[in-house]
Amino acid sequence: MKNRLRVLRAERRWSQAELAERLGVSRQTVNAIETERYDPSLPLAFGIARVFSLSIEAIFLEGTNDADNAASETRAREKVAPAGS
Amino acid sequence: MEPKARIDNQGQKPTARARGWRQFIIGLIVYVVIVLAEGLFVDRSGLTPVLGVVLALLPMTAAVWGMLGWLDAIRTFDELQQKIFSEAGLMSLGVTAAVTFTYGFLETLLGAPRLSMFVVWPLIAASYLVTLPLTRRRYE
Numbered sequence: 001m002k003n004r005l006r007v008l009r010a011e012r013r014w015s016q017a018e019l020a021e022r023l024g025v026s027r028q029t030v031n032a033i034e035t036e037r038y039d040p041s042l043p044l045a046f047g048i049a050r051v052f053s054l055s056i057e058a059i060f061l062e063g064t065n066d067a068d069n070a071a072s073e074t075r076a077r078e079k080v081a082p083a084g085s
Numbered sequence: 086m087e088p089k090a091r092i093d094n095q096g097q098k099p100t101a102r103a104r105g106w107r108q109f110i111i112g113l114i115v116y117v118v119i120v121l122a123e124g125l126f127v128d129r130s131g132l133t134p135v136l137g138v139v140l141a142l143l144p145m146t147a148a149v150w151g152m153l154g155w156l157d158a159i160r161t162f163d164e165l166q167q168k169i170f171s172e173a174g175l176m177s178l179g180v181t182a183a184v185t186f187t188y189g190f191l192e193t194l195l196g197a198p199r200l201s202m203f204v205v206w207p208l209i210a211a212s213y214l215v216t217l218p219l220t221r222r223r224y225e
Contacts, residue, residue: 025163032224
């Protein structure tokens, strides 16, 4: 599953270790989620959403093909910064 | 704000993890000591059946206690670490099954020397040492 974790973390200037500590997981887990080698459980996804003060849909992007992902990413960006704001 | 539990670089709670590993290591040491003591000091010919069963089970109580510590330690890991340990464990069981079945066929068909069941556990442990880093690499 695609996600915007790396971008969101970079925006806040957090290291992977820092984010891992906030989430109570290992740095390897953060790295695996960022590189999309591992999809987090629902409780951890909620934890990530809480840490970034965003909804889960604004971080994790549904869809399996590029078109779906592009549409999903656009929707996620609109949730973070609504159009016209 | 609720204070955060201290987490080390493996996403684990160090105290609970250390307690679990300590129990595991002590359990194994006690197991080895009991096995050696029984081998050195117990006269098997003079044992009653009940005492024989008790002495046979005694080392395993220490081993099971140690394994419970191992489980406690693993339960302090985060979800990805637990997944890695589980996958590696399943792979090592598969490797052990393949090796023992293959050797079993060699015993039957080619008359290879019979091996004790006691080689199975070291084989699981040895294959685990290989499957764990391999599984870990998949998520790096």
